[in-house]
Amino acid sequence: MKKIKLIEFTHARSGDKGDAANVGVIAFTRQGYTIIDKYLTVDRVKQYFDGICLGDVIRYELPNLNALNFILNNTLGGGGTVSTKLDAQGKTLASAILGLEIEIEDKELNLLTLESPEHD
Amino acid sequence: MKDKIRIASGQGFWGDLMDAPVYQVTRGQIDYLVMDYLAEVTMSILQKQKNKNPEMGYARDIPELMIKILRSCKENNIKIITNGGGVNPVSCAKACKKVAADLGIEGVKIAVVHGDNILSSIDDLLDKGAGLSNMETGEPIEDVKSRFLSANVYFGAFPIVDALEKGADIVITGRTTDTGLTLAPMIYEFGWKADDWDLLSAGTVAGHILECGAQATGGNFLGDWESIENFEEIGFPIAEAYPTGEIIITKHESLGGLVNVETVSEQLLYEIGDPKNYITPDCVADFTTINLIQTGENRVEIFGIKGKPATPFYKVSCSYEDGYSAVGTLTYSWPNALTKAKKADLILRGRLEKLGLKFDEIRTEFVGYNACHGPLAPARDENEISEIMLRVAVRSQDKSSVERFGRELAPLVLTGPPSVTGFAGGRPRPSDVVAYWPALIEKSLVTPIVEIVE
Structure with a gap:
């Protein structure tokens, strides 16, 4: 098993939806998508954002874009216009999730590194 | 019927790069300039301004911008569509008329779309059976309605289509969806019908890509952002739309930024909920059916989009x-x-x-x-x-x-x-x-x- 951070094979974007934040994670490659699809579970994301996301996490799949979309409920301190947070709209949560580390099998890591870093 | 139209995004929010619309109009060919000025909090600010002065309540940047672009738009037959009319599109239109007159530009036809402002008719609407309970929390409206600062219905593309059919060169709306601004010219030019759900969804997806300006062309890009060239003059996105619903996202070549599958994908993921049900007044678009392919330098084609019928509701945004x-x-x-x-x-x-x-x-x-x-x-x-x-x-x-x-x-x-x-x-x-x-x-x-x- 090997540890790998999302920043090594995905990018992301986040924003606000009321008091919820959305965090979209996009794999650079198809193989990268199969890995986030397998390992980036609701529980894993909820655990990672412990103390930030105070509600539940919902996961949606967009295999056509090699992407997952997470809704983090009760995360923005009351929502964009009410929140006293510096990042009231959750803009930096996209970069936060790129620090999430998952443990994958060696053969999966090989497939990731064999692929060109350029988008196919 | 035109075989394609080029729709350019000029603003991603009120306060965005001031010269972006000028670049869109002067640095290459476009047919439409669309500009989104309204955020949730904006309507309450505009309503307060109008309460103080009944001539105010719109994005005052718009008449200022018209001084810079109106002549080019007229000469090149570029139509302008914006929701910056806020809570007073009529006054905004009159201010733009004055700019045209001052510049000696004749025959500028300006249409407004309003009727979205329901602040003064809430009680009447409640009597007629409108629920208006909070769609996120389920709370009833009674406790808060006396504190409302603003209340606006989100209209879709079709009132703008109506305005274009009336011959408008400029369409200034109140609270219209960001996506409707981009979808409307496609419906108007290509004769799409109100139940062409796949086509309406394709135009809606294009609208979602354009609505945040340069966020689709390399701005705020969390991929290889250091490779983005010429942020100083970043090109805002352009949707090149075809009657069959194929759309190419691109930008003017002489401007900076980057259009590739990654920059466009990030914007597609921005502030969405359930991707299978992206709800607008015009349709329900399925973002899991979007195909993206790089067809050239700074050209990404989107195709294959499926949609479902619109819901019987408008969204209402109130502030208190x-x-x-x-x-x-x-x-x-x-x-x-x-x-x-x-x-x-x-x-x-x-x-x-x-x-x-x-x-x-x-x-x-x-x-x-x-x-x-x-x-x-x-x-x-x-x-x-x-x-x-x-x-x-x-x-x-x-x-x-x-x-x-x-x-x-x-x-x-x-x-x-x-x-x-x-x-x-x-x-x-x-x-x-x-x-x-x-x-x-x-x-x-x-x-x-x-x-x-x-």
């Missing part, structure tokens, strides 16, 4: 006053910057408590350490931290408590931990907290008004 807030900052330097900032926070909180002030919330963040990522911030060796900005924010229904908080921050400079600076801005002052009330209303209860302003 919900107390006061204030934010103050102080900056502490090495050594032990974080320890000093933490101690200052404790002293401040102790003083606020002794004063018996009432707060719904006191939030402390340490900028340079954990303000963005909270508990995810790794532990740091204080020797490696040059400075920390202490940021304290309070929120309360009691204005005097918030005011007093503002007076308690500066004293820390002489009565707390050392090596502190950064208080030149003066005392933090209370600002109004505006909360947001999203609701749904049956489409049959509200009618868009489309008229040419003479």
Whole structure:
């Protein structure tokens, strides 16, 4: 098993939806998508954002874009216009999730590194 | 029928790059310039301005911008569509008319779309059976409606299509969906029908890509952002639309930025919920059916989009006053910057408590350490931290408590931990907290008004 951070094979974007934040994670490659699809579970994301996301996490799949979309409920301190947070709209949560580390099998890591870093 | 049209995004929000629309009009061929000016909080600000002066209540940048672009638009037959009319599209249109007259440009036909502002007719609509309960929390409207600052229905593309059919060169709307601004010219030019759900969804997806300006062309891009060239003159996105629903996202070649599958994908993921059900007044688009392919340099084709019938509802966005807030900052330097900032926070909180002030919330963040990522911030060796900005924010229904908080921050400079600076801005002052009330209303209860302003 090997540890790998999302920043090594995905990018992301986040924003606000009321008091919820959305965090979209996009794999650079198809193989990268199969890995986030397998390992980036609701529980894993909820655990990672412990103390930030105070509600539940919902996961949606967009295999056509090699992407997952997470809704983090009760995360923005009351929502964009009410929140006293510096990042009231959750803009930096996209970069936060790129620090999430998952443990994958060696053969999966090989497939990731064999692929060109350029988008196919 | 035209075989294709080029629709250019000119603003992603009110306050976006001022020259972006000028570049869109002058640096290459386009047929339409679309500009989104409205955010949730914007409507309440505009309504307050209109309450003070009945001629105000729209994005005042628009007439200013017209001075720069109107002649080019007229000469090159570029139509302009914007929702910057806010709560007073008619006055905005009149101000633009005046610009045209001052510049000696004749025959500029301006249409407005309104009827979205339901602030004065809420009780009437409730009598007619509108629910208007909070669609996120389910709370009933009765408790808050007396505090409403603004209440607007989100119209879709079709009232704008109506305006274009009336011969408008410029369409200025109130609260119209961002996506409707981009979809409308496709419906108008290609004769798409109100139940062409796949086509309407394709145009809606294009609208979602355009609605945040350069966020689709390399701005705020979390991929290989350092490879983006010429941020200084970043090109905003252009949707090249075809009658069959294929759309190419591109930008003017001479401008900066980047259009590739990654930059477009990031924008597609921005602020979406359930991707299978992207709901607008015009259709329900399925984002899981979007195909993206790079077809050339800075050209990404989107195709294959499927959609479903629109719902019988419009979304309504209301805002209401919900107390006061204030934010103050102080900056502490090495050594032990974080320890000093933490101690200052404790002293401040102790003083606020002794004063018996009432707060719904006191939030402390340490900028340079954990303000963005909270508990995810790794532990740091204080020797490696040059400075920390202490940021304290309070929120309360009691204005005097918030005011007093503002007076308690500066004293820390002489009565707390050392090596502190950064208080030149003066005392933090209370600002109004505006909360947001999203609701749904049956489409049959509200009618868009489309008229040419003479």
